[in-house]
Amino acid sequence: MKRLTVFTAIVFLLALSYRPEVRADDDDIECKAVTTTRIAGLFDRWNRSLATLDPEQVAANYAEGAVLLPTVSNVPRSSPEAIREYFVHFLEKQPIGRIDQRWITIGCNVAWDVGLYTFRLVDHGVARNVAARYSFVYRYEGGVWLIAHHHSSVLPEG
Numbered sequence: 001m002k003r004l005t006v007f008t009a010i011v012f013l014l015a016l017s018y019r020p021e022v023r024a025d026d027d028d029i030e031c032k033a034v035t036t037t038r039i040a041g042l043f044d045r046w047n048r049s050l051a052t053l054d055p056e057q058v059a060a061n062y063a064e065g066a067v068l069l070p071t072v073s074n075v076p077r078s079s080p081e082a083i084r085e086y087f088v089h090f091l092e093k094q095p096i097g098r099i100d101q102r103w104i105t106i107g108c109n110v111a112w113d114v115g116l117y118t119f120r121l122v123d124h125g126v127a128r129n130v131a132a133r134y135s136f137v138y139r140y141e142g143g144v145w146l147i148a149h150h151h152s153s154v155l156p157e158g
Helices: 002-017 036-051 055-059 080-093
Strands: 062-069 096-106 110-123 126-141 144-154
Touching: 036 055, 036 096, 036 110, 036 126, 036 144, 055 080, 062 080, 080 110, 110 144
Parallel strands: 062 144
Antiparallel strands: 096 110, 110 126, 126 144
């Protein structure tokens, strides 16, 4: 649990330091009102896109410039093409995600959802559950909430 607390603190501090492009008129930035329920629903939207098994639909959840640190690959993905390519292969496992524990924090046009989730994956016809920790940092842009950062890693203590 101590590792999760440290992990959560790091994600929290990174999200606090997030600043969109600084402009001279920053005093005029309008913060989008949003609830924790709405932010929690963004995972559901992403999970539904996984169920389509269409990498284009999954990749559409990610903002331009997003970074994906994926669960089943050692390669960070930082372009729309690379994120889509990751999901081509991940979707072959027919993933279905379930949130087990979460913490949501909301800022000005940014929100983060961190915690633990479990994925049901199918490998060569055999289903298995994979417990992992996650962080999603969402950014509100162009009238929609998109994933700016997504990290997922298998729990190290099985």
